[in-house]
Structures are given as C-alpha cells and as structure tokens.
Amino acid sequence: xxxxxxxxxxxxRITLMYRHAIVTRLTHWVNVACFCVLLLSGxxxxxxYPRLHWGQYGADADPAAIxxxxxxxxxxxxxxxxxGGLSIPTTGVLGVSTADGELAARAFPDWLxxxxxxxLATGRRWHxxxxxxxxxxxxxxxAYGLLSGHLxxxxxxxxxxxxxxxxxxxxxxxxxxxxxxxxxxxxxxxLQKLSYLAVIAGLLPLMVLTGLTxxxxxxxxxxxxxxxxxxxxxxRLIHFxxxxxxxxxxxxxxxxxILSGPLNNMRSMITGRxxxxxxxxxx
Amino acid sequence: MSPLLTRRRVLAAGALGATVLALPGCDALSQxxxxxxxxxxxxxxxMDAQRLLLRRRPLAREFSSADISPTFRVNGTQAPDSEDYxxxxxxxxxxxxxxxxxxxDRPADYSLADLKTLPARTQITxxxxxxxxxxxxxxxxxxxxxxxxxAGLQPKARFVVFHCADELEQTLDGSxxxxxxxxxxxxxxxxxxxxxxxxxxxxxxxxxxxxRLRVERQLGYKHAKYVMRIEVVERFDGFWxxxxxxxxxxxxxxxxxx
Numbered sequence: 001x002x003x004x005x006x007x008x009x010x011x012x013r014i015t016l017m018y019r020h021a022i023v024t025r026l027t028h029w030v031n032v033a034c035f036c037v038l039l040l041s042g043x044x045x046x047x048x049y050p051r052l053h054w055g056q057y058g059a060d061a062d063p064a065a066i067x068x069x070x071x072x073x074x075x076x077x078x079x080x081x082x083x084g085g086l087s088i089p090t091t092g093v094l095g096v097s098t099a100d101g102e103l104a105a106r107a108f109p110d111w112l113x114x115x116x117x118x119x120l121a122t123g124r125r126w127h128x129x130x131x132x133x134x135x136x137x138x139x140x141x142x143a144y145g146l147l148s149g150h151l152x153x154x155x156x157x158x159x160x161x162x163x164x165x166x167x168x169x170x171x172x173x174x175x176x177x178x179x180x181x182x183x184x185x186x187x188x189x190x191l192q193k194l195s196y197l198a199v200i201a202g203l204l205p206l207m208v209l210t211g212l213t214x215x216x217x218x219x220x221x222x223x224x225x226x227x228x229x230x231x232x233x234x235x236r237l238i239h240f241x242x243x244x245x246x247x248x249x250x251x252x253x254x255x256x257x258i259l260s261g262p263l264n265n266m267r268s269m270i271t272g273r274x275x276x277x278x279x280x281x282x283x
Numbered sequence: 284m285s286p287l288l289t290r291r292r293v294l295a296a297g298a299l300g301a302t303v304l305a306l307p308g309c310d311a312l313s314q315x316x317x318x319x320x321x322x323x324x325x326x327x328x329x330m331d332a333q334r335l336l337l338r339r340r341p342l343a344r345e346f347s348s349a350d351i352s353p354t355f356r357v358n359g360t361q362a363p364d365s366e367d368y369x370x371x372x373x374x375x376x377x378x379x380x381x382x383x384x385x386x387x388d389r390p391a392d393y394s395l396a397d398l399k400t401l402p403a404r405t406q407i408t409x410x411x412x413x414x415x416x417x418x419x420x421x422x423x424x425x426x427x428x429x430x431x432x433x434a435g436l437q438p439k440a441r442f443v444v445f446h447c448a449d450e451l452e453q454t455l456d457g458s459x460x461x462x463x464x465x466x467x468x469x470x471x472x473x474x475x476x477x478x479x480x481x482x483x484x485x486x487x488x489x490x491x492x493x494x495r496l497r498v499e500r501q502l503g504y505k506h507a508k509y510v511m512r513i514e515v516v517e518r519f520d521g522f523w524x525x526x527x528x529x530x531x532x533x534x535x536x537x538x539x540x541x
Contacts, residue, residue, distance in 0.1 A: 040309070049415035056346065057409060059416035061354035115313040120414065121534030122313050128541065129325040216411045217540030220343040220500045221336035232409060232417050 012277055017186060019274035024150065027141040028269055034137065035250065037130040040114035042243060043107075044123030050107030052240055056231035065237060070095045070105035077105055135208060142200075154188060155197055161190035179260040182278040199249055203242050210239040330538040334468070342474055343499035346407045351482060352418040355410070357489035360449035360461065363509055368448045376493040381477075385444070385515035388435035395479060395493050401425045404476050412503040413535060422497050424478035428471040430513070436467075439517045442527070443470045445496055448509035451529055463507040464519045464527040464537075465498055474499045477510065502539035504530040 020028075051064035058064070065084060072078040079095020081088045092098070097109035099117075110116040114126055145151035160166060170191050173179070180189055188196070212218045213225040213235035229235040257265045261275075268274035312318045362368075371379045376395050384390040405423040427443070444464045452459030469475055476497045479486055486492040491508025498505045505528070519525075524532025531537045 045415065049412070051416075053416075056350060057352045057417045057419045059352065059354070059356040059412075059418050061356065062352070115310045117310070119313070119534070121530075124413070124536070125319070125322040125325075125534075126313070128329060129322040132325045132328055212541075214411075214415075215333075215541035216343060216409070216502060217333040217337060217500050219409075220341050221333070223341075223344050226344060232411060236415060 015276045015278065016273045017276055018272050019268045020272050021144075021148065021150065022272065023140065023144040023148075025269055025272060027137050027144075030133065030137045031141075034130045034134040035246070037114065037126050038134065039243065039247065040112060041123045041126035041130065044113040044115065044118075045120060045127060046240065047107045047113060047118065048120045048123075052237040053233035054230065054237060055233050056226070058233035066240070068094050068107035077103060079105075131208070131211060134204075138204060138208075151200075155193055155200065157190050157193040157197070161193070166190060177259055182276065185274075185276050195249060195252075199246065203246050203249070206242045207239060207246070210235040210242065214239065326536050326538060329536075329541055333538070333540040337500065340472060343408055346409065346419050348407060348421065350419050351407060351421060355418045355420045355482070355490070356412075356416065358412060358503065360451055360508065362488045363449035365448065365450070368509070371448075372488060372492065379493050379511075381494060381510065382512040383430055383434045383515075384512070386437040386440040386517060387431075387515050388437060389433070391434055393430075398425050398477070398479060398494070401429055404473070406474055406476070406497070406499070408474070408497070408499045410503055410506065413530075413539065421482050422476065422478040423480035423483075424476035424494070424497065426473060427475045427477055427496070427513075428473070430477070431470060431515070434515070436515060440467070440515045442466055442516050442519050444514045444516055444519055444522060444527075445507040445510050446512040446514065447507050448511050458523045458532070459529075460523070461507060461509070461529045462522060463496065463505055463529070464516075464522075465496075465501075465505065469498055469501070472498075472500070500540060502541075504528070504535065505539050 046068075050068040051058070051060075052066040053062055054065050064082070067082040068080070068090070069082070070077045070079050077091070077096045078089060079091040079093070079097070081090045081094050090096075093109060095107060096103055096105055098104070099106065099110045106118065113123070115122050142151075145155070167190060170189055174191060179185070209225065210229055212222075213229050214232055216232075219226055219232065225235070226232065229238055264275050380392040380394055381398065382390070382392050402425070403423055404426050405421060407419060407421045410418050410420060431443070442464050443466075445462060447461035447463075449461045450457070450459045451461050465475070474497065477494050478491075478497050479494050481487070481490050486495060491510075494510045495508040496506050496510060519527040523529075526532050527537045528535075
C-alpha cells in the first residue's frame, strides 16, 4: 500500500507496511494490562514486609540485603532505602510518604500500590489473577511466535548483527537519537531484538519462576526451584530485582516509542500498519 | 484536516485517557463485588493446579538443624488473652485437653501426656508468612491422620476445623476467635502434624502452646496455634464469616498454597 505524502517534500514516499500480526498486538496489550496490575499489586505485597533477604529463610531478626523502612521519631519520621551497607534518604517517596494527607510509614507510597490503601489480601488477589493471565497470554504468544516463525524471523538476532562493530554503531545511533529509516525501519534493529529477547526469554520467565518459588505448595512439588534460586527468600529478592529491570525496560521502551514516532508506533501496535518513509526518487 | 490525523488523535487521546482514568479507578474496582468474584476465580485455578502438581503427595523440603533460623519470629497472637488460657498455662497445660468431635464415630479427649505417647514425627521445615518472610524451625508432634483414624471418620466428613484459644481481634460477638480449616487431602498428608515441641523444647506460648497445627505446603496463617478442639465437618460455611478461617474471613485465600 503506497500513498502520496501529505505536504512533505515530493521526493519522500510513505509506505504503510503490515508490521504486527493480530496475535502480537493482542498479547502485547494484554501484557501491558498484566504488567500494570502485577507491578502495582506487587508493590502492595512488598509493603507487607519491605525487606529482602538472601537464602532459604529471612525475617525481622535476620539481616536484610535490601530494605525500605522508616526511622526517627513518630513526629518526624525519615524514610530510607538500604541496599547492603548503603542507606539513601527517601522521605516523601519511599519509607515515609503522605497518605490521606498525613505522613505515614509505608515502603511504597499509596499512588504506587494497588489498592492504594494497605490491603495485602486484595493486593494478592489482583496479583495472582494477573499472574495467571500473564502466563496464559505468554503461552499464546510463544506458541504463535514459534509456529508462525515470528520469533525466528523478527526477534532472533542475525549473526552479523551481533558483531561488536555493528552493535557499537547501533548504540551510537541510538545515543544520537538517529533511528532507522526507510528500508532499515522494516525490521527491528539488533538492540531492539536483544532487549525484546531478554524480556521474552529472560526476565518474564524469571519473574514467573521466582514467583512460583515463593509458593510453599510449588516448592514441595518442584524442590529443584529452591536449589536453582537459593531459597524462597532469594527468590523473593530476585523477583524484586527482575521486576525493577522490567520497569527499566518499559521506561526505555516507552521513551523509544515516543522518540521514534509515537503515532506511527502506536498505530502499528493497534492496527498493525506501520509507515515507512523512504527517500527514493519518485517514479 | 485529513481523516487519518483525526483518527490518530482519537487513538492517542484514548490511550492517554485510559491510563489516567485507570489509576484512581482501581480502588473502586477493588471494592466491587463482581470484580472481586472474577479475581477470586484464579484461586480455584491455583488450587486445582497445585493439587495436580502435588497429586503424588510429595513432602515439603526438610532442612538440617544447621538451617534453623536463629530467631523464629512470633506472629499473630503473642499470648491468648483469657483467664482460662492463663490458668491452663500456669499449670504447664496438665489440665488442658484436646477435643476431637464432629463427624467421627469415637469423639475423644486427649491430654498433652496422651498425645506424647502416640507415634511422633519430627520435621525441620520452612514457615512461610503470607507477608513474605520465612523462618525455619524443627517441629515434633502427632500426625493428624493418626488422631483422625482413631476417631473414625464418618462418610460425610470432608473438612477438619481447628478451634483455637486465642482471639486475634477483640469483638463483641466473638468473631475474632482464631480458627482454621483444611480438607482431608491435607489432613492425611504425612507432614501434617499437631506439634507440641519446637526446636527440641516444649512449644512456647508465643508459638502456640500447647499444640499447634503444621500444614507444610501452605502459608503460615493455616498453621493454627493454641488448638483446643478439632471438629470434623461436611462444610465450614456455618462458622463465623463462613470462609473457613480467621484470615479467610478477612479476605485471604482458603487454599494458601501460594
């Protein structure tokens, strides 16, 4: 499908290509919904015990590797984030924040938790429901991706794309906010492929497996999980770190979507059509 | 203006609007009974999936004595606040009796000494709180299955309800009384024991003296402390809030395998 540009230079052509299959688009948006619910309800669950340990066990009396807490007097509480020996004052956001107009001791603030008020039971209900949906949605995507060739064709990087010179070139281009155009924009670039692959094959399975390792029932059925992740508390820590990396991915992903043409990108993930601007001379 | 631009605008505005509206709307959604029912549907899925995974009745991991937590956090009730319990505790629970009744052929009472003459099981297991922390401890007690077999289950028996001495929430109608329930699959699991000893000593008051349930493979709130009476029932919806336990009545899952 080719159409004349509206008001651009006469030498540019815009081609609408069919970029995202319906399964990709649907599973992408279900994933977006799951991610939001899982993140916000996950922070609600974290708030019930805002300390992370390494090992099989870990509770109040045991040393924490990561902790969000409050110290100081009740009149003047101070929030902190502690990672190993490093303590960062975070009053107002982490540890101590305003809830219902008053300063309250809570790890993540009310605007970041689902529900906003402290309610572990409801947070867990959202979390486990969304986790099931995420897993089923992910299985649909993987089955489609493998059978249709989408993963092999669009996501798996080519050998030549993995060369250090090629990757360095792409890193420089991204840093200068120079995005592929014309024919190069038809396919994902290597950094895109690698980051999508890291999420699809790395972080999301890691989230599911570490989540399951926190389940005493699953641990009895598949005790290997405890050996792989080093224990229920280690799994909880890895779950939190992997979630943080997913947040980082989503932040970069959204910034890239905005910088490289938000409407074109949004349209392609909704209708499937993606506009390619090429500099070819007019026929 | 081209129609394409208009459609784009609508899409972009719609996406933005949905994001902004969704966040404050979540609290209202959380409190909507229909939404709650949909979210709760995952609980049945979780239980079915775990029962499938656990169909060969594997044991929860047992640890070595080197793995025991230096400090085992006391959670829930620290000490039951009643004169009756205080009197039992003052005499070292010699006057305490465990009652087993309900849908059984031979209702019975056991003293602590009686329980200690029965076959015992010792296990070092991980206790997982629903809040997220874990502690490892050694538990010694009578497998619940032995007591149920001695009592003789009637054909209609489906659940085992544990009535406890502690009131975790002070209420006028007594609905803050702790109780729990499990089904027969968990009741007859070899690691489901009524523990009277922890880390080699008599169970302390903080950890549920004189007797607490250990139902490994489920979260901490299922492990009822201060067990006074075991009632075998066909259904548990007649007790207190009707959901089968103190925390279940306050929104938590009855099947606490995750």
